[in-house]
Amino acid sequence: MAISIAGLTLGYGDHIVLAGFSLEVRPGEAVALRGPNGAGKSTLLRCVAGLHAPREGTVTVAGSPVDERAVGFRRAVVAMLDDVAWYPSLTVREHVDLVQMLNRPLADSWWDPPDLLELLALDTVADDSPARLSSGQRQRLTLAMAFARPSRVLLLDEPERHLDTAGRQIVIDLLRIYLGRNGAALLATHDPDLAEACRVVEVTASKRARETG
Numbered sequence: 001m002a003i004s005i006a007g008l009t010l011g012y013g014d015h016i017v018l019a020g021f022s023l024e025v026r027p028g029e030a031v032a033l034r035g036p037n038g039a040g041k042s043t044l045l046r047c048v049a050g051l052h053a054p055r056e057g058t059v060t061v062a063g064s065p066v067d068e069r070a071v072g073f074r075r076a077v078v079a080m081l082d083d084v085a086w087y088p089s090l091t092v093r094e095h096v097d098l099v100q101m102l103n104r105p106l107a108d109s110w111w112d113p114p115d116l117l118e119l120l121a122l123d124t125v126a127d128d129s130p131a132r133l134s135s136g137q138r139q140r141l142t143l144a145m146a147f148a149r150p151s152r153v154l155l156l157d158e159p160e161r162h163l164d165t166a167g168r169q170i171v172i173d174l175l176r177i178y179l180g181r182n183g184a185a186l187l188a189t190h191d192p193d194l195a196e197a198c199r200v201v202e203v204t205a206s207k208r209a210r211e212t213g
């Protein structure tokens with residue numbers, strides 16, 4: 001199993017956000033967490049990424065307990081959760097190149113940075129600084145960096161943020177290719193088309209989760 005979550009309870013202070021949540025995600029599968037604002041989707045993703053400690057329950061990712069400090073965990077998992085910090089002296093192209101340089105060796109079939117830049121329509125701004133990009137272009141760059149890194153598990157929090165219709169379709173296309181490479185994805189989304197490309201799990205404000213198929 002790529003992700004196994006069993007009996008998970010999450011909260012902040014005396015506020016319990018999720019209680020007794022369980023979920024399994026297989027390699028080659030994408031699960032979309034869907035639910036209203038404040039239901040706990042981001043908190044759940046942060047927990048699976050090792051950034052939020054559970055009150056109760058277990059989470060294993062790629063066969064090992066979640067440990068953000070472990071090299072094996074960081075190599076297996078790519079998390080696109082919060083806003084990314086940019087290197088002011090590097091161009092768009094250099095950001096994507098850097099991600100790949102730091103994550104060698106790469107499988108032959110993995111994306112090349114120029115292909116990713118073209119797919120995400122960033123080739124025309126490849127020599128610009130991220131500071132000069134629009135918010136949608138910056139989101140595309142964040143996606144390029146997430147997919148440039150070889151991984152077995154992808155965690156995405158609202159990857160559709162700031163994207164136009166074409167950009168949202170590109171997320172679906174990239175995700176399909178990633179699943180075809182036996183990657184697994186867990187994502188939070190408010191985009192119906194993206195959710196349709198995934199198995200949907202409802203995260204309800206009543207603090208219980210229910211699978212809808």
Ligand SMILES: Nc1ncnc2c1ncn2[C@@H]1O[C@H](COP(=O)(O)OP(=O)(O)OP(=O)(O)O)[C@@H](O)[C@H]1O
Pocket residue numbers: 012017035036037038039040041042043044188
């Ligand atoms: N750092 C924090 N400290 C305290 N409470 C928090 C914190 N982050 C989130 N919460 C609370 O936890 C609950 C779940 O928030 P979370 O961000 O996980 O929801 P979400 O489902 O991702 O919402 P959205 O669809 O708006 O992104 C909310 O009630 C929120 O107020």
